[in-house]
Amino acid sequence: MSKIPLQFRHNGREVAIFVDGGTNLLVALRELIGDMTPKFGCGQGGCGTCSVMIDGELHLSCLTLAETVTGRSVETLDGMKQGPNLHPLQRAFADNFAAQCGYCTPGMLMAAKALLDRNPSPSRDEVIEAISGNICRCTGYEPIINAILAVAGGRVSA
Amino acid sequence: MTRHRGRGMASINYPIGMNLGGDPSQALVHSNPSGKFTVALSSIDLGQGMKSVTRQICAETLGVPVEDVYVDTADSDTGPHCMGSFASRGTHRVGNAVMAAAREARGVMMEAAAEELEVNAADLETDGRGNIHVKGAPHRSISTKDVAIAAQFKQGRTISGRGIFLVPLSEVNPETGEMSPATCYAHACLVAEVDVDDETGEVAMIRMDSAYELGRALNPRLVEQQLVGGAWMGVSHALYETPEPYYPEPVHGPRDFVEYLMPGPGDICPHDIAVLERPAPDGPFGAKGPGEMCANPVLPAVANAIFNAVGVRIDDLPITPEKVLRAIKAQGGARPQARR
Ligand code: FES
Ligand code: FES
Secondary structure (H helix, E strand, O other): OOEEEEEEEEOOEEEEEEEEOOOEHHHHHHHHHOOOOOOOOOOOOOOOOOEEEEOOEEEEHHHOEHHHHOOOEEEOHHHOOEOOEOOHHHHHHHHOOOOOOOOOHHHHHHHHHHHHHHOOOOOHHHHHHHOOOOOOOOOOOHHHHHHHHHHHOOOOOO | OOEEEEEEEEEEEEEOOOOOOOEEEEEEEEEOOOOOEEEEOOOOOOOOOHHHHHHHHHHHHHOOOHHHEEEEOOOOOOOOOEOOOOOOOHHHHHHHHHHHHHHHHHHHHHHHHHHHHOOOHHHEEEOOOOEEEEOOEEEEEEEHHHHHHHHHHHHOOOOEEEEEEEEOOOOOOOOOOOOOOOOOEEEEEEEEEEEEEOOOOOEEEEEEEEEEEOEOOOOHHHHHHHHHHHHHHHHHHHHOOOOOOOOOOOOOOOOOOOOOOOOOHHHOOOEEEEEEOOOOOOOHHHEOOOHHHHOOOHHHHHHHHHHHHHOOOOOOOOOOHHHHHHHHHHOOOOOOOOOO
């Protein structure tokens, strides 16, 4: 199979790679760019841990063909920190004990960021809705919901 | 269609650790020339907080700040042996091993400090902030860092300690059938409230109230995190998860997370938790640990709540809508039980 050249913005930085036709964005990010923050949970859209933002919109990278992001902007958890400082959502997750094994955490944080970017003061139900595509085995969701609400309520700052 | 509210309760005793040929864990503690300490383990922290708890245990035993302790774990090639993170044994078994290792390392640290201060080691104490001083004379003091440097570069000794905690195999008494497979037990009681829909068979969690007795809670926030999250694993086993829905028939097994169900963020309900602390005589600082018990009482409590709601007794997990509906049909309709 011939390789396809692919150029896009990865957390604000231009990257150029060659992918096989049919490669999904999750594999391209992890194996070709070396960004291990999007996780492989199921590879078929059922768990949400591979969530990334494409042009500011939440997407499952395991279900996105890599070639479709040509010329677009892809944001992952790796780009979330602001320099040496944690993003307020990351801080709130730590403060609220919203991660245990941490496998769902990258996807949860991306889903939370996508929500707050478009709706800075969501209700509890809107938070629940926003993370409904993400499965967590460990936390029982409550600490995650509380962490997101803490940021939305301005109780955590950078 | 009617939704029936039901309430169910369950109480459990839960043995800490296991009894398959003895239950040991080991730990090694040593100081670095910087005066910081490393705990070497091969026990796994998979999110339950064992690194934090063993770090606390080590710091407390050594008498140094918790920031001065680093826990290096999860490599069974280089770490000392551990049976594993299961059977709710981490805090108790690994914690005891760390405590023993830290005690031995503390002994050497005090000897090294005594040599530097030219006093008897028995006259020294730690202040928990990184200093060792003569009892009653805090100005005659040396930092743990300077002790580590002296031990390393002058005295030529390692400030280190070895620890093992072993609960030996308990054999069955052939006469009486008795054995004592565990040295301590944790306890829990949980009340679950559910709604059962008699048309769809679906069960919704309404609320949970629980009390857990788990020895001393060495890190109360981590204990709470375990109890909150673990309860939902219990709900998941009670109502959703199975690789073989028609066991022992292997048919219709789930192939993905759309078919292998788990609670999502929209399924959760309020859960009020009380933690009771009865220190265990053989636990590290009295701890037993929450462990698997976080999930265990939920299953019988939910099954009892379903019985209370619609009068069907389902003893096969998970309690799927299909099983609830078939049982309701078999008894000719929902029969709500008395609520107490
Ligand atoms: S890995 Fe993409 S949704 Fe599970
Ligand atoms: S923290 Fe383990 S899956 Fe969410």
